[in-house]
Amino acid sequence: xxxxxxxxxxxxxxxxxxxxxxxxxxxxxxxxxxxxxxxxxxxxxxxxxxxxxxxxxxxxxxxxxxxxxxxxxxxxxxxxxxxxxxxxxxxxxxxxxxxxxxxxxxxxxxxxxxxxxxxxxxxxxxxxxxxxxxxxxxxxxxxxxxxxxxxxxxxxxxxxxxxxxxxxxxxxxxxxxxxxxxxxxxxxxxxxxxxxxxxxxxxxxxxxxxxxxxxxxxxxxxxxxxxxxxxxxxxxxxxxxxxxxxxxxxxxxxxxxxxxxxxxxxxxxxxxxxxxxxxxxxxxxxxxxxxxxxxxxxxxxxxxxxxxxxxxxxxxxxxxxxxxxxxxxxxxxxxxxxxxxxxxxxxxxxxxxxxxxxxxxxxxxxxxxxxxxxxxx
Amino acid sequence: xxxxxxxxxxxxxxxxxxxxxxxxxxxxxxxxxxxxxxxxxxxxxxxxxxxxxxxxxxxxxxxxxxxxxxxxxxxxxxxxxxxxxxxxxxxxxxxxxxxxxxxxxxxxxxxxxxxxxxxxxxxxxxxxxxxxxxxxxxxxxxxxxxxxxxxxxxxxxxxxxxxxxxxxxxxxxxxxxxxxxxxxxxxxxxxxxxxxxxxxxxxxxxxxxxxxxxxxxxxxxxxxxxxxxxxxxxxxxxxxxxxxxxxxxxxxxxxxxxxxxxxxxxxxxxx
Ligand SMILES: Cc1ncc(C[n+]2csc(CCOP(=O)(O)OP(=O)(O)O)c2C)c(N)n1
Ligand code: SF4
Ligand SMILES: [Mg+2]
Numbered sequence: 288x289x290x291x292x293x294x295x296x297x298x299x300x301x302x303x304x305x306x307x308x309x310x311x312x313x314x315x316x317x318x319x320x321x322x323x324x325x326x327x328x329x330x331x332x333x334x335x336x337x338x339x340x341x342x343x344x345x346x347x348x349x350x351x352x353x354x355x356x357x358x359x360x361x362x363x364x365x366x367x368x369x370x371x372x373x374x375x376x377x378x379x380x381x382x383x384x385x386x387x388x389x390x391x392x393x394x395x396x397x398x399x400x401x402x403x404x405x406x407x408x409x410x411x412x413x414x415x416x417x418x419x420x421x422x423x424x425x426x427x428x429x430x431x432x433x434x435x436x437x438x439x440x441x442x443x444x445x446x447x448x449x450x451x452x453x454x455x456x457x458x459x460x461x462x463x464x465x466x467x468x469x470x471x472x473x474x475x476x477x478x479x480x481x482x483x484x485x486x487x488x489x490x491x492x493x494x495x496x497x498x499x500x501x502x503x504x505x506x507x508x509x510x511x512x513x514x515x516x517x518x519x520x521x522x523x524x525x526x527x528x529x530x531x532x533x534x535x536x537x538x539x540x541x542x543x544x545x546x547x548x549x550x551x552x553x554x555x556x557x558x559x560x561x562x563x564x565x566x567x568x569x570x571x572x573x574x575x576x577x578x579x580x581x582x583x584x585x586x587x588x589x590x591x592x593x594x595x596x597x598x599x600x601x602x603x604x605x606x607x608x609x610x611x612x613x614x615x616x617x618x619x620x621x622x623x624x625x626x627x628x629x630x631x632x633x634x635x636x637x638x639x640x641x642x643x644x645x646x647x648x649x650x651x652x653x654x655x656x657x658x659x660x661x662x663x664x
Numbered sequence: 665x666x667x668x669x670x671x672x673x674x675x676x677x678x679x680x681x682x683x684x685x686x687x688x689x690x691x692x693x694x695x696x697x698x699x700x701x702x703x704x705x706x707x708x709x710x711x712x713x714x715x716x717x718x719x720x721x722x723x724x725x726x727x728x729x730x731x732x733x734x735x736x737x738x739x740x741x742x743x744x745x746x747x748x749x750x751x752x753x754x755x756x757x758x759x760x761x762x763x764x765x766x767x768x769x770x771x772x773x774x775x776x777x778x779x780x781x782x783x784x785x786x787x788x789x790x791x792x793x794x795x796x797x798x799x800x801x802x803x804x805x806x807x808x809x810x811x812x813x814x815x816x817x818x819x820x821x822x823x824x825x826x827x828x829x830x831x832x833x834x835x836x837x838x839x840x841x842x843x844x845x846x847x848x849x850x851x852x853x854x855x856x857x858x859x860x861x862x863x864x865x866x867x868x869x870x871x872x873x874x875x876x877x878x879x880x881x882x883x884x885x886x887x888x889x890x891x892x893x894x895x896x897x898x899x900x901x902x903x904x905x906x907x908x909x910x911x912x913x914x915x916x917x918x919x920x921x922x923x924x925x926x927x928x929x930x931x932x933x934x935x
Contacts (some may be wrong), residue, residue, distance in 0.1 A: 309902060312747055333932035338746045338925065343772040347739035350732065350769070354712070354743025357730065358751070362743070380733050507710050507728040508748045514723060515714075516731040525723065 291470040297462040298323035300432040304439030305363050311337035312360040319403045320459040320575040321393035324365035345370035349377035356386045357504030365391035380517045386631035387446035390454045391474035393462040405648030406459035408621040414454050415599050423544045424456040427597040428569040432466035444479040449543045460571035495522040500542050562591025564660045565613045572619045572651050581654040590660050603633045610634035615663045619643040619651045672696045673839045685879035687838035688866025694844025696780045701849045709752040712741040717792045718758035718785040735766030747934040749922035759786040759800040763819050774828035774857050778921035781851040781858045785869050795869025799935040806873040825859040832858035833914040856920045883895035
């Protein structure tokens with residue numbers, strides 16, 4: 288049987304991806320260019336008995352999502368830069384309280400209200416460092432409507448598997464672009480649900496590390512009763528200031544990422560095997576970069592594309608290898624220099640790192656990238 | 665009536681963090697008596713709070729307990745209640761938590777008339793951080809950030825709740841301890857947003873700066889300012905000067921939010 292296909296906007300694809308992953312709660316606050324995610328889910332969620340709530344602001348939206356998740360729901364919120372800035376404290380709360388949830392950030396220009404209808408990639412470092420304290424981070428950066436669908440599913444899976452918030456960032460161009468989507472059949476993409484406790488309710492400790500770095504999470508309203516706090520806590524979930532417990536707890540949380548890089552990491556390489564110049568690009572910018580690679584190859588220039596799909600944790604190992612191989616890595620971004628810093632950090636001076644930065648609300652076109660590559664070779 | 669206090673608390677988490685003479689413990693005992701009276705199933709009940717001395721209360725209660733971020737309790741609680749409307753949701757927090765940083769969530773939770781019982785412990789001050797003025801610190805009074813006397817006018821929390829759309833609003837004080845449980849119990853039974861404002865005291869940061877010689881003095885004041893609503897109707901404006909009304913201040917039957925949303929689901933499924 289032929290697969291169901293549709294011409295969908297990126298934001299709509301996100302909403303359907305969420306539903307495929309089993310999302311049954313959305314808490315949000317409208318903001319361009321993300322609003323369509325909320326609009327579609329306000330219509331679709333009640334059809335399946337799910338819940339949609341438009342909260343009074345983004346902080347409330349994030350709070351409702353965490354509350355919902357603690358009752359066992361798969362919860363989502365969607366926003367843009369200004370909204371993500373407001374959510375930061377509670378993104379940290381979701382980290383420390385190890386509450387699975389997904390945050391969609393359809394990026395526009397900034398800072399502040401910036402350019403609401405223009406594209407931007409200015410939140411990529413905020414995704415990593417936005418909330419205070421040390422905490423694990425997973426951020427995904429899809430570059431097409433189909434990929435928004437599948438990465439939204441993967442975001443839920445990673446959130447559930449590692450008990451943490453996962454962010455999906457894509458720029459306005461990808462969010463508002465329309466492309467043909469093939470809907471995966473049920474079961475075609477993996478869908479992961481959080482591990483439930485198997486011990487007796489009396490023995491349940493919501494942050495017990497003794498069986499691995501991701502303790503099972505019970506649901507409020509089940510036979511397990513437990514306490515959740517944003518304070519540093521012991522295995523039983525209650526606050527502690529004991530130095531060794533606080534330290535161990537925070538290190539365990541980072542280990543959820545560090546020990547599972549292979550599972551979380553995702554990237555795509557195009558023509559990098561013999562590339563002398565590698566373009567490191569994500570989101571809409573990677574689409575221009577791919578076009579540029581094709582054109583450059585026609586002219587005999589050995590250019591290649593490295594496209595992270597998981598942006599955080601950063602694909603350190605592979606980028607370091609490419610830095611050894613290439614003369615230069617070009618980093619086009621719709622910001623004034625963010626991921627180029629990370630590329631520089633892991634390249635450790637092995638090759639030249641050249642950023643192409645644009646914040647005027649216009650996309651980076653292939654010509655701009657080609658010109659830069661040619662300058663290097 | 666004898667109450668089974670032990671049944672509701674996590675004895676292992678005591679002693680509590682509150683100072684001697686703090687009114688929050690009186691309010692907690694009131695909440696326990698209300699829970700005992702209403703017989704809510706523990707597994708099916710969540711107690712949610714923000715940050716502050718008052719907000720430490722849920723940690724001592726043997727329920728599903730969620731100690732959130734400063735000001736955000738009502739919004740977390742909304743997520744819980746929307747997800748599982750069959751759960752009983754109780755919110756506990758301070759005056760600062762609920763009406764300053766959390767004011768927006770507070771009024772919108774009232775407006776939605778979502779079925780929760782919100783017990784707000786108004787000790788007129790930011791206790792936990794050492795006594796800075798809150799939106800409820802009386803004008804002219806002293807706090808660590810108003811050493812020359814507070815220039816700010818205050819919020820009347822109960823009026824705010826009524827204005828915002830809560831359908832059950834009641835007030836009492838830590839002096840009127842037995843009224844606390846009666847009002848909370850009534851709030852729990854009420855379908856919709858129930859706000860129970862408990863005026864209490866913070867001897868450590870508010871009492872000390874405002875010339876209350878002892879906790880007893882503070883309790884006396886609570887006793888003196890409280891006027892039951894029924895009695896107030898027979899009093900003149902002059903007699904009511906400086907008093908606060910206590911008892912059930914407002915009660916109304918109105919559609920409850922999760923029931924309204926259940927109808928949205930019905931309509932969506934039928935469409
Ligand atoms: C975002 C944020 N801002 C400020 C604080 C500091 N803070 C903690 S408790 C508190 C005031 C609590 O006052 P109230 O809610 O009245 O509770 P009380 O301690 O008086 O019971 C403040 C300002 C915080 N924890 N988080
Ligand atoms: S500081 Fe005030 S509010 Fe906090 S525990 Fe002490 S008396 Fe109570
Ligand atoms: Mg207070």
